[in-house]
Amino acid sequence: MAGSPAIRFRQASVVYPSGVRGLDRLDLDIPHGDLVVIVGLSGAGKSTMLRAVNGLVTITGGDVEVEGRSVRSSRGKALRELRAGAGMIFQDYRIVRRLSVLQNVLVGRVARVPTWRQLIGMWPKEDVELAFDSLDRVGLVDRAYVKAGQLSGGQQQRVGIARALAQKPSVILADEPVASLDPVTSRRVMEDLRRINQDLGITTLVNLHFLDLAKEYAERIIGLSQGRLVFDGAGGDVTEGDFAEIYGRHMTADDVLEAQVAL
Amino acid sequence: MSATIVARRPGMPRSLWLGLTLLILLVWSFSGLEIDGGRVAALPKTMARMFGLFFPPDVEYGRQSVVPAILESIQIAWFGTLVGAALSLPLGLLASANLFPRATRLVKPLLAAVRAVPELLLAIYFVPVVGLGAFAGTLAIGLHSIGTLGKLTADVVESMDQRPIEAVAASGGGALSVLRFAVLPQVLPEIVALWLFRFEISLRASAVLGVVGAGGIGGVLLNTLRYREFARAGAVVVLTVIVVLAIDAVSGSIRERLVRE
Amino acid sequence: MSPRPEAPARTRRHLLTAAAVLFVLGLTVWSANGIGVSLVELFSNLGRMGRLIDDSFPPAWSFWPRLIKPLLETLQIAIIGTIFGSILALPLAILAARTVSPSRPLYWLNRNIMNVLRTMPDLFWAMLFASAVGFGPFAGALALTVFTVAVVSKLTSESIESIDMKLTEAVRASGGNWLETVFFSVLPQALPQYVSYVLYALELNVRASTVLGLVGAGGIGMVLNTQRTTFQYDRVTMIVLFVFLVVMLIEQLSAAARRRLV
Structure with a gap:
């Protein structure tokens, strides 16, 4: 394990069937336990980069390796196995509103529990216990039996985080996790992600639009533009000039969370 | 809502066509079905009698x-x-x-x-x-x-x-x-x-x-x-x-x- | 670690679910028994199915000239039922719209009568009218008229209830009486929807009119009934294909017209 990094992009390219290039020959190593923030304009390939890690998009050139295993050559059971090891958090939460919070979190166990047990809802005790532990980490244990649709946006996102945690993942992929949330809730969610990263040592990749949040929480910042790597540096070192380079323009109020509060 | 009222064209040639088509269809349908005024006029009485018998x-x-x-x-x-x-x-x-x-x-x-x-x-x-x-x-x-x-x-x-x-x-x-x-x-x-x-x-x-x-x-x-x-x-x-x-x-x-x- | 919440007391929900399942199961067993459902019967009769297919195919192609006139009669029944039913439905719809209806008791009475009318299948009406005015297309046209009134007045009254009442208030404010508000505000707003319901009713009526003849209420169904009872299934198939074609054609036309309207 010490030999290979948690995630390795090797000349990884993604070209969508429409011809749009999502990722362009990306070379990158992400060591175990890092919290990496990816910034860039929308359409720069941030989402594609995360989805290449768990095979939700088809890699068309090069490869991505997770714990030394090739994503591109994983199919069927191997691919599901790989996805089970990577918890994903979405901008729009992607929880099922009609299911209870607990059931939503148990979805994180689908790759580990026999299908017939899932179908009739007979979850093993230890998986339910694990779901509760995950809910505990995001402070929602007391809402376990509430319909997920009744929660606020911030709470729904924390259910999404608990679902990812329930997978006991080695990697967390968070795709614009705070883009739909207000500034205060955004910070709360970022705190959760950082705490999980530090407590459990889970390698974490986060797409962010807000630059100040990125600077505050990232150990390392990756800049993407048109699917290419244009910046790679420690979180604290980034300057406004670097951002101007990544974004191809100067920072505006739209790019800063604090400015959003003032607005 | 008010836009639909403003947009209604004067003259209404379309509804004229529609009316004419309907009239022709109606006349054609009637001619085919041997419906005469007498039967239609007797209808209320016929129905009342039958429902009365119910x-x-x-x-x-x-x-x-x-x-x-x-x-x-x-x-x-x-x-x-x-x-x-x-x-x-x-x-x-x-x-x-x-x-x-x-x-x-x-x-x-x-x-x-x-x-x-x-x-x-x-x-x-x-x-x-x-x-x-x-x-x-x-x-x-x-x-x-x-x-x-x-x-x-x-x-x-x-x-x-x-x-x-x-x-x-x-x-x-x-x-x-x-x-x-x-x-x-x-x-x-x-x-x-x-x-x-x-x-x-x-x-x-x-x-x-x-x-x-x-x-x-x-x-x-x-x-x-x-x-x-x-x-x-x-x-x-x-x-x-x-x-x-x-x-x-x-x-x-x-x-x-x-x-x- | 926070304490785990108790799973909510679900005994009531479980009881309710169990009761529902039992009810559904009971109803199903009761039905299967009453019908005499039997897979054995179905499969042991596969031989008869083979014979039926032999009898039904190829369809009696040469039978088509004798279908033209009954088919036209079918369409005529549908057209008369649609037009007269729709004309009658409009005032009834206005009376049945809660927001516009001039009188509470009238609204209530009308609604309930319409609800009762709608419970009767169209073929029931056809049987009743055939019995009252005699066999033939007149009975069919009457049946479809009643059916159209029930369907179109219900849908139109719902549309009227959802129109913008501010305009209606405006007409009333400028001194219009009830009839004037209906003519200058309610009708213009509800008209496009009404026309699309009329076209919808036409589609339903064309479909329904093809089977009216099974109870003697005119149209191609009467031919169908004769061929059916004399077991000339190659002709039955020809009729069904013919009907299918015409129904599809008219539905396509009507659907296209409705799309342009809405």
Whole structure:
């Protein structure tokens, strides 16, 4: 394990069937336990980069390796196995509103529990216990039996985080996790992600639009533009000039969370 | 709203054309149907006399012959709808373009073809195969229900929130897990409500299947009217209306509860 | 670690679910029994099915010239039922719209009568009218008229209830009486929807009119009934194909017209 990094992009390219290039020959190593923030304009390939890690998009050139295993050559059971090891958090939460919070979190166990047990809802005790532990980490244990649709946006996102945690993942992929949330809730969610990263040592990749949040929480910042790597540096070192380079323009109020509060 | 009023053109040549077309169709239709003024004028009296003969309905006949026949119609509608629903669920999922982009191109036209043949015509083909009676009617209702419910199921699945599908897949779930956690919880209440709605419609359909010998109350009405036993026909009409109203009310309130989140 | 919440007391829900399942199961067993459902019967009759298919195919192609006139009669029945039913439905719809209806009791009475009318299948009406005015297309046209009134007035009254009442208030404020508000505000707003319901009713009526003849109420169904009772299934199939074609054609036309309207 010490030999290979948690995630390795090797000349990884993604070209969508429409011809749009999502990722362009990306070379990158992400060591175990890092919290990496990816910034860039929308359409720069941030989402594609995360989805290449768990095979939700088809890699068309090069490869991505997770714990030394090739994503591109994983199919069927191997691919599901790989996805089970990577918890994903979405901008729009992607929880099922009609299911209870607990059931939503148990979805994180689908790759580990026999299908017939899932179908009739007979979850093993230890998986339910694990779901509760995950809910505990995001402070929602007391809402376990509430319909997920009744929660606020911030709470729904924390259910999404608990679902990812329930997978006991080695990697967390968070795709614009705070883009739909207000500034205060955004910070709360970022705190959760950082705490999980530090407590459990889970390698974490986060797409962010807000630059100040990125600077505050990232150990390392990756800049993407048109699917290419244009910046790679420690979180604290980034300057406004670097951002101007990544974004191809100067920072505006739209790019800063604090400015959003003032607005 | 005000925009539509402003946009209405003066002169209205289109409605003039429409009116003219309607008039021609009407004249043509009348000329074909030997309808004369005398018969139309006599209509209120004729109907009043017949409905007068319905009352008081023949209660004894109602109890002995009408109620069992109505119950048979309910049985036909219930069992036919249930079997149709059970078969329509997998077919409806296969017909959903978002879940099965390839299968949908085959299954959708198939469902449309099944749906296009009315229950009565289907029953005409089932009667020689399984004989006169309720079983033929049940098969007709069931087959037609597959067509209508399959299509409506696909409509519901195609308009649901698609995003949880990716979430379950991202957790490493296979097709069955996606179905169990991302699809069914979202659509099942609506689909069961559709089944109930279809049962209400099936009941009306099964009430007339008797005219081709496929069981239920329809044959009873046809015979009582043929022999001009109007008090007995009255019992059929009154009981049918009461039963259908009651079932509609119960089924409707269950449907409302189902789709409330 | 936070304490785990108790799973909510679900005994009531479980009881309710169990009761529902039992009810559904019971109803199903009762139905299957009453009908005499039997897979054995279905499969042991596969031989008869083979014979039926033999009898039904190929369809009696040469039978088509004798279908033209009955088919036209079918369409005429549908047209008369649609037009007269729709004309009658409009005033009834206005009376049945809660927001516009001039009188509470009238609204209530009308609604309930319409609800009762709708419970009767179209073929029931056909049987009743055939019995009252005699066999033939007149009975069919009357049946479809009643059916159309029930369907179109219900849908139109719902549309009227959802129109913008501010305009109606405006007409009333400028001194219009009830009839004037109906003519200058309610009708113009509800008209496009009404027309699309009329077209919808036409589709339903064309479909329904093809089977009216099974109970003697005119149209191609009468031919169908004769061929059916004499077991000439090659002709039955020809009729069904013919009907299918025409119904599809008219539905396509009507659907296209409705799309342009809405």
